[in-house]
Amino acid sequence: MKLLVVSDSHGQTKELKELQTLYQNRVDAMFHCGDSQLLADQEELNGFLTVRGNCDHDGRFPLELLHEIDNHRIFVTHGHYYNVKMTWTNLAYKAKEVGADFVFYGHSHYLSAIMDEGTLLLNPGSIFLPRGRVERTYAIVEKDAKKIDVSFYTHEHKELFALRQQFLL
Template identity: 60%
Template sequence: MRLLVVSDSHGLTAELMELKEIYQNQVDAMIHCGDSELQASHPEIEGFLTVRGNCDFERRFPLDIRQTIGDNTIFITHGHHYNVKMTLLNLSYKAKEIEADFVFFGHSHVLGVEIIDGTIFLNPGSILLPRGRKEKTYALVEKEGQEVFVTFFDDQHKEIKELKQRFTM
């Protein structure tokens, strides 16, 4: 399984189109964790599994998505309804409730990945307004057997090598 995860693009279009051009035939799913500030009919966001963030007015985007990809249960949310700027506890309860293998979220603009009770929680950061680091980022998640590799890239598509993570599920 291979997934592209992006969040908090806040109106960017050329960058999303570029990501689509690079990854749409290279991944099993393209995921946008909200605050695209685009309409669902925008060609730049078409093809992404997209949730509604606190800055989105498009009601066709759901608040949460639960999706099965291969043998994996994926949960996508923006995070503002789960208070992710303060804690991952609420989101971890939701992950347990739906037996999620992966949880993808945004909202804080702070990139990070960790495993909690066997579930991988990933915030890809922001490709417009990063916090905590200077790089504008997105993530690529690859699962091979029981191993998961998470790689962060900057907006120039260069790997941020010191952030690469490997997990065993």
């Protein structure tokens, strides 16, 4: 299974179009963790499973979504209702509640990948306004029977090799 995760694009459309072109036929799903600041029917979001962030005003986006791929449950939220700027613990509790194998979120603009009791909690950073780093980022998550690989890429689609993480199952 291969997934693309992006968040906090804040009105930028060029980057989302590039991600569509590069990945829509190379991944099993593309997720946008909110604050796109676009309308739900804008073509730049075609192919993305998208949630509503605190800066999104289109009520057609769900606040959360639970999606299944290959018997894996993926929970997606922006994170502002879970206080992610202070802790990821609330998301870990939510993951247990909904039986999620993966949790994707945004809001803080800080990239991170943490394995908590068998659940991957991932923030891809921001494709437009990063915090903690200068690179504008998104993530690719790949899972096979033995491991989960997380790779972070710049908005120019260059892998940040020093940030690559592997979690053995």
